[in-house]
Amino acid sequence: MARKSHRRRKLKLPRVIWIFLLLFIAAIGVVGGQILSQRAQIADEARAQSEATAKQEAFISRLAPYAQELQQVYGVLPSITLAQAILESDWGTSTLAANYHNLFGIKGTDPATSRIMTTKEYQNDQWVTVHARFRVYASDQESMKDHALLLVNGTDWNANQYAAVLAAKDYVTAAKALQTAGYATDPDYPSKLIALIQQWHLAQYDGN
Known part of the structure; x- marks a missing residue:
């Protein structure tokens, strides 16, 4: 008597199911790749931000000691400087700063010690691009000292132009006094200075 075969029959899935499975697996691969790419992008952005913050902190640390020295001589709050x-x-x-060490946008008149640069000024309730002559310095410290002297000596037309800035006992009053004295045309100049001082805790460098 012939034996009956007990071999299992292979399960055959419909063609449409196989196509669906292949598409599903491919989709998982794409999503996984996107997730990895997004994670890498986030990591790169975090690294770039960390490097930028380190450079900003180094900038402050480099200038702060001399700003404090200038306060002792001229009375300008380091936080404002x-x-x-x-x-x-x-x-x-x-x-202007990278090539000519002019950290404060101080303008000049002597062609031998200044350069014509493009800048933006707030005129008639709008920002306009203008060409102006700015002073050239040999170092950042030279620029910082000239900035202090400007506040102390004022301008050619008003020696007491920045007297209120020097008389201020806190950075908020000093920042507003700069605007009133006409140091910058930007109507938001005081609030921008105050925000920077608070964000970076610059008042810690001010003497009592």
Whole structure:
């Protein structure tokens, strides 16, 4: 008597199910790749931000001691000096600061010690691009000293132009006094300085 075969029959899935499974697996691979790419991008952004913060902290640490020295001689609050240097020079990266050590956007008149640069000023309730002559310095410290002397000596037309800035006992009053004295045309200049001082705790460098 012939034996009956007990071999299991292979399970055959419909073609459409196989296609669905292959598409599903491919989709998982794509999503997984996107997740890995996003994680790598986030990591790169975090690394870049960390490096930028380190450079900003180094910028402050480099200028702070001399800003404190200038306070002892001229009475300018270091927090104001540092905040203006940060804002005016974009952390020392502007062309004016990087090439000519002008950290404060101080203008000049002598062609031998100044350069014509493009800048933006707030005029008639709008920002306009203008060409102006700015002073050239040999070092950042030279620029910082000239900034202090500007506040102490004022301008050619008003020797007491920045007297209220020097008389201020806190950075908020000093920042507002700079605006009133016409140091910058930006109507938000005081609030920008105050925000920088608070964000980076620059008041810690001010003497009592």
